[in-house]
Amino acid sequence: MKLIHLTDIHLTAAGSTIGGRDPRINFERALADILKHHHDAELLVITGDLTDCGDRADYDWLKARLDRFPIPARLCIGNHDRRATFLSVFPDYTGPGGFAQGTHDTAAGRCLFLDTAEPDTHAGRYCEPRQAWLEARLREHPGPFLLFMHHNPMPTHIASTDDIMLLDDVAFRRIVGRHRDKIRHIFFGHCHIPLAGSVSGVPVSSLRGTNHASYPDFTETDVTSAADLPEAYGVVFLGDDYVTVHMVEFGYAGPIRNEDSPDYRAPALDIAGR
Template identity: 75%
Template sequence: MKLLHLSDIHLTAPGSTIGGRDPRANFERALAHALKDHHDAELMVITGDLSDWGDAADYHWLKQRLDEYPLPVRLCIGNHDRRAAFLSVFPDLSDDNGFVQGVHDTAAGRCLFLDTAHPETHAGRYCDDRLGWLDARLAEHDGPFLLFMHHNPMPVHLAPLDQIRLLDDAPFRRLVGRNRSKIRHVFFGHCHLPLAGSVAGVPVSSLRGTNHASYPLFSETRLLSASDLPQSYGVVFFGEDYVTVHMVEYGYDGPIRIEGSPDYQAWDRETMVR
């Protein structure tokens, strides 16, 4: 089974840019690239920051675009999104408490989409109501589960990013830990970085977004760091006893060398042409 993971698309008004890049154009490029190579994916999940300013117009455009897309797509919201504006366009994605949370079954497991957004802050929260929803969903099914969320549920040891992580991450990790035998993987966004690790014994992964990229500048302790690294999306393969996660840098526009090409034939101990 194959799944596509996109994050941090940061849609803006037509023609507006972030870091010199057009989020709508780059999102369209990601959709086209993913469909060309992965039209057989069972599901696409976008783990928030869907809009850069939480404008309803961005959500209307996104809904229209996804309604036209031939693959099923599920959404999480992030710190740049506005829950009320989002739900005015996607009302069916609300849980009983008004959070953007839901369930979708796939061949690889039951997907749970979590709402870690908190008003007026870039940091994430997962309150008692949301924890209760997750606890109930994990209790009603034998699994396996795949969890999707926006904020990083563990420290990444980059101080500016950890200041805006999921701040009540410890209770979240305790709940995950109690159910670790049921949860195959946790996917998140927010950091705009390729990341891998584990939470309470459960593997996690993240990736750069479809527009602007961060950079792991460990010497900077206060301010977020940006770079011109390529835009990306994720491709995830599931087998019976494994999960393989790729970050596809579709924004890269340099050469790609195929083994057996003239460039490769010259790579030998005699010439060492590189």
């Protein structure tokens, strides 16, 4: 099975830019690249920060665009989103307690879409009602599961990023640990940098967004650092006993060379091992 992971698309009004980049244009470029190279994907998931300001017009535009897209799409919300506004446009995502959580079955397992947003803060929360929902979903089905969420569920050790990470991370990781044998992978966004690791023994990964990028500056303690790195999306291959995750930098505009290119200089292979 193949699925596509996008995150932090940060839609704005037509013509508006963030960091000199137009989020709508870059989102369209990502979709076009996906259709060109990965039209056989079973599912596309966007893990939050669907808009930059939570404006209804952005959600209306996104819904109309995804309704025309041939690959089924599922969404999570992030700290830049507004839950009530999102649910007014995407009412099918309304879960118990009014949170935007849900499930979707695929050939590789049951996907769970988590709501880690909290009003009036960029940090993430996963309160007791949301924890109870996750625990119940993991108990009621034999799995395997794929989890999708916005906020990073473990420290990045970048101070400014970890100030706004999932603040209920320990409780979340305890739930994951109780069900680790059922969970194949956890996908998240929020950080705008490629990340990989594990949470209670379960592999996790994240990537750059489709518009602006951050940079892992471990010396900066107050604000996140940005860089003019290529926009990206993820391509995930899931077999019976493996998960492979790629970050495709569709925003890269330079040449792509292969070994037959005249200027390609691969190191000579010393068969004798010298």
